[in-house]
């Protein structure tokens with residue numbers, strides 16, 4: 001029997017907590033932003049010291065860490081780049097993610113042994129581009145998101161000796177990734193610097209030049225408004241077996257700015273699907289998608305993978321299209337005594353509510369507590385507020401970095417901080 005090489009499950013990590021959570025829930029590798037030159041201007045990112053700690057932590061697990069260096073650099077940034085490149089090399093990062101040809105060349109020059117992954121921002125949509133990057137020294141090419149599985153398979157066949165990475169989950173742009181200037185024009189926030197204002201989710205109207213007094217006119221899509229650019233999120237869980245059959249090496253999850261609940265859930269469900277696939281008896285489990293619907297998302301679509309996109313891949317009804325059926329209320333810090341656990345509260349929660357423990361393996365486990373012991377005032381409380389450390393008593397076994405969630409009442413929805421990731 002042919003033994004298939006297991007694909008890498010690559011998770012986003014906007015900070016150290018997200019990084020640790022992603023690995024706890026089963027990621028094989030994480031991508032992070034350093035203190036400069038990446039597309040997450042608003043993400044907390046990693047300062048040099050933290051980055052070094054992160055590299056050491058990830059390597060102690062035997063896993064990998066990649067650092068984004070994928071801005072399109074302007075002249076003023078070029079002089080600072082070599083120092084940063086050398087630092088990343090010194091820290092021992094497993095690869096840098098690069099989009100700009102000049103940056104690519106500088107990595108080759110200043111850190112010749114540092115592996116380079118070509119960013120999706122470089123918009124590689126054909127095998128000749130992929131081969132060219134490979135010939136120039138790239139270890140991996142992250143394909144454009146705007147491709148079908150058939151095209152990806154052809155690239156794999158034509159260029160077998162380079163690693164290929166594809167996005168499997170997360171937000172999409174209405175333009176080729178990174179080639180949209182809506183945010184730059186309207187808000188002076190550059191998507192290529194990770195501070196996109198999500199202008200594609202806005203409701204648009206028309207104002208007639210010279211007749212401004214007539215006001216803004218609807219461009220009629222429907223009675224809800226005109227959300228003509230508002231792409232749904234990519235979710236490939238229902239056809240992940242077909243993605244794997246293209247022969248790609250790495251599956252990337254978008255969302256460095258999303259919450260630990262988002263990160264843990266997406267990693268866990270795709271890992272479950274991969275475990276199932278590599279068991280040799282692949283069978284799609286609808287629970288994977290059900291769980292992915294518990295996190296903040298804008299309705300899911302297949303992206304470009306299964307064929308041309310249509311109106312079904314856009315949300316024309318509203319820009320506030322998030323839905324999320326569960327809320328993270330705490331993360332487990334440690335076991336402090338028999339059946340007693342110290343937890344960090346993220347959202348207000350009452351002891352009357354039914355809690356659910358989310359662990360890396362297995363279904364969520366429902367449980368209840370009688371009260372919360374607030375460690376600050378040493379009082380037993382019926383509810384606890386965010387940013388509180390509390391002790392709970394339960395016979396449900398839990399471990400550090402497990403998460404506790406509650407189901408939101410019907411019709412209520414939260415949303416994570418959200419911008420589109422490249």
Ligand code: SF4
Pocket residue numbers: 172173174175178180181182183191196197198199200201419420
């Ligand atoms: S997410 Fe930002 S960069 Fe992407 S299409 Fe929307 S406005 Fe443009």
